[in-house]
Amino acid sequence: YWKDPQSTAQVLDSNGYHTGDIGYRDPDGFFYIVGRKDGLLKVGGHRINPDEVEEVLMESGLLVEVAVVGIPDTLLGTQLCALGVAKLEGCSEKEIMAFAAQRLPRHKVPGRIQLLPKLPKNWSAKIDRRECERLAMEFRDSG
Structure with a gap:
């Protein structure tokens, strides 16, 4: 450098x-x-590539786009949280969670999935992961 x-x-x-x-x-x-x-995110002693989890969630066909982020967790150190945009109205977090549970090892299944109208983007139109982390913590803290 x-x-x-x-x-x-x-x-x-x-x-x-x-x-x-x-x-x-x-x-x-x-x-x-x-x-x-x-x-990479360290969740309960496992190193997890969020891109891998995102790829599996997209394979569900239920999402237009998704971001998997890590948020602080007292038990695991970090908890996976997925923020996504549903492809169809009426799609639920439960459907996506069920798909994830069938396709991913238990430690890679997000602890929370939150559907949004759109994901935050940065100036280059890429998903703003820091803003996604902030939103995920906000959703966690609001119950």
Whole structure:
């Protein structure tokens, strides 16, 4: 990093540049990026990639978009919370939770799912995860 030797030393060593991306290589030799190391959430001792949970929730066909965030929890340290936009009116959090419970290991099922008319976005039209975290805590605190 420009004029920052300490940060440079954290990502650059004799083995090359460490991007912080998480990925895998398929049997044909193709590489796939599935998330970021700094985006992992620690829930009850498990490291969870929120992108993986979001992908499964989107497979339900019930959501237009979704964001999975971590919020402080006294028991687990962090609780998963999903904020989503329903594809159809009348879709319920219970339906989405049931789908998640069937498709995900127990520790990856969000503790709460909240449906919204739209997800907050930042200036580049990407989901604003910090605002989603704030909203998730607000929903948790309001009961």
